[in-house]
Amino acid sequence: MGTGKIIVAGIGPGSESDITPAVLSAIRQSDVIVGYKYYFRFIEKIIHPGAICIDSGMKREKTRAEEAYNYAAEGKVVTVISSGDAGIYGMAPLIYEMQREKGSNISIEVLPGISAFQKAASLLGAPVGHDFCVLSLSDLMTPWELIEKRIKAASMADFITAIYNPKSEGRYWQLYRLIELFLQERDPQTPVGFVRQAGREEQEVTITTLADFDPEQVDMFTVILIGNSQTYRFDNKMITPRGYYGEIKMGKAETGIGQDIMIRSFRTIEKDLKNKDIPLDKKWALLHAIHTTADFDMENILRIDDNAVASLYDRLNSGAVRTIITDVTMAASGIRKGALQRMGLEVKCYLQDEKTVALATEKGITRTQAGIRIAVGEHPDALFVFGNAPTALMELCDLIRKGKATPAGIIAAPVGFVHVQESKHMVKPFTSIPKLIVEGRKGGSNLAATLVNSILCYNDAINLKPGRDV
Template sequence: MNQARIIVAGIGPGSTGDITSAVIDALRHCDAVVGYHYYFPFIEAYLPADALRIDSGMKQERRRAEEAFRVAEEGRTVCVISSGDAGIYGMASLILEMKHKRGSHVEVEVLPGISAFQKAGALLGAPMGHDFCVISLSDLMTPWLLIERRIIAAAEADFITAVYNPKSDSRYWQLYRLKELFLARRAPETPVGIVRQAGRDGETTTVTTLADFDPEQADMFTVVLIGNSQSYAVGNTFVTPRGYYREMEREEGVNVGQGIMIESFRTIERELKHPDIPLDRKWAMLHAIHTTADFDMERLLWTDPGAVAEMYERLSSGRTRTIVTDVTMVTSGIRKGALQRMGIEAKCYLSDERAVKMAAEKGITRAQAGIRVAVEEHPDALFAFGNAPTALMELCTLIRRGKARPSGIVAAPVGFVHVCESKEMVKPFTDIPKVIIEGRKGGSNLAATLVNSALTFNDAAQLRPGRDV
């Protein structure tokens, strides 16, 4: 007779070849085996002839655990078997809980096994090459609303997701709901792997897409694997890259800073709620969100149709040679490399002695006075505002008086007084291309990045920002 202990053993997904040597050794030296009757054929060859066999049906886990303790407390070694890994939806947690509740002296050891999702992943290729999670759709122990919250969290966090207990005779609708939740958050072409009877007779594998996935293909013997935004399929091989090739194959001429910016833009584009918008508007929006990390920019960014493309055409053709800003912080944020490459000058008149004198004499803000001086020298410049609504309002007045003919306006002043009104004042000038951050939000960094989007619009189609980083 062995010592009083329970070994909770994961016997793998079903093939004898997937049972670990440690589990086989434990089975060969045990006094008794407790488990679901369906699993005994997989391990019978390893059991001693005189070992006590205690089997039972589904949904009798607690009874099996109690039997295991009863036999072990008689001074015998008991193997409690679970399919896959005993610690993943298996008997290990119940046995350890029961030991604590009973105050039992029985020693408990847990032996790991190969899980069904691991076996399924190996059969499909390498779908779990990056962060992943496992979710069971069984609501016997977990309320459905909690399961649904976890599904949403997994989908939004871009986890590769393995789905256990996807469907049964009584639970037919949950997998349809999971598909609906994922489609609202993942691309329809996301790969989906369906593996039935992994490692057992009748094993089948299918690779499809999230859009084409049919929940009727699944049952209780099925594991469903849903890829992340980087996953892809080649035939029946399902791969999620770890990222090694991305590290090794940085495009020629792309420095580290630009590489980070390109990856950031790709991330933002994937997370846009409304990605199907004109390219020039999207290019400005990507810049705005990249600068602020604020996806509210999807709602706040207002542009005339084709405004960014028109600004770029005027800048690149030489029709616009000057960019005027309301404050020096906007000027500082405009890409110097782009300005030099295109032969454009960015100027701010805030500290110009003429503006300082005018502001003092007329009782107006220096930013407002700076725009008056700027218009005298560059009436057809591209004007960018990231701070002062008074400066933007001054430009509107000068346009209406026929003194200013801007080639474009970037309106992103920030604050609480006259900010919203100043932005609305710009909109009626229909012959001037405009990019506006509506509402109170704005800032010098936003104004500068929107100017940069116009300067680099020729990189938009390839989604290659940061050439001048």
């Protein structure tokens, strides 16, 4: 009697052309073939006539492993087949576990195969170009609580994620839950590909997005691949760049590293907002404010008039308003130059103007106050932005009441302890003027500038893609 041996072989996803030469050779030379009965159809042409075939149904894995050990103990060479790769949700771990339990000294050899997710990835393009993970939604052997924990970790860590066992006749809601969890972390336009019966005659390949993905289109023979934040669709293929070109391509646009970080930050902030039901334009400005300050109190103190952000964007973008006035140069310097050039806008600050210095000296007022008085004389209908000086904001309010200023909008974010809160209260009665007000003592030039930037890129709000001009 010869020396028995167990070979655990991955036969690939289902096509003979995807079976490795080593596995083909092992099957042809084996005395016994053990496997799930459905898989024998993929290898029946290569089994030699004298081989013993032990096929059994689902959930009979331990029985098949026992059969393998029994025949190997008789001195036979036994090949245990798994679809895909035998070490990925396959028979290899069970064969080794049983060896430990039995205290057996039977030789074991594992032959790798092409896994289903690798085959699916090749059909979808190149979606697994960076860090990835593989999850199974089957809770037959793993508690759902643990599976959900892993789903959350994968989505938060921005892994490209392959999904095995997405659905069965009695298990359907888990895939809906997975999509719900991923949408909390990923852009709704993230590419998603799924392949049914990969490598087989019934093969179907589909590419969609996370938002449009329909779980009813998949079954237990489907492998799903969810892209990461860098994955894009090109020529009906999914591509996840490795990084050789330096910048990350998303669709037809190019996203630099700075914008990519900003996008991820916004998603994190959005997830942590207490109020999830904020109108889009208000949420867009709020996300910018929190991103700049790292202060979630902005949810409580940032007061935005209804439709203020959207209406100001429309007026600036259409050319109805061409000028933005700031109280101090620091606020002006924080407004993105790329956005200003793109929209044909100018930013002016009169703080250092000779006329401002002269007027402040003559009237005994602050330079910021004098600067606003001169600005109103030249640009009465500009967008006025305040990030430092409450006296400048109070000056504008006085000029509005006198009918000398008709601002397109006001961003009121002066900071400090003297007259700051009063100046913000003075703005509120002007109900016909769109306003963004940072209540209380908080504010600052950087915050005022970021609120302007939120208006200038409001057309990116729908896709939650800030930082176009970073």
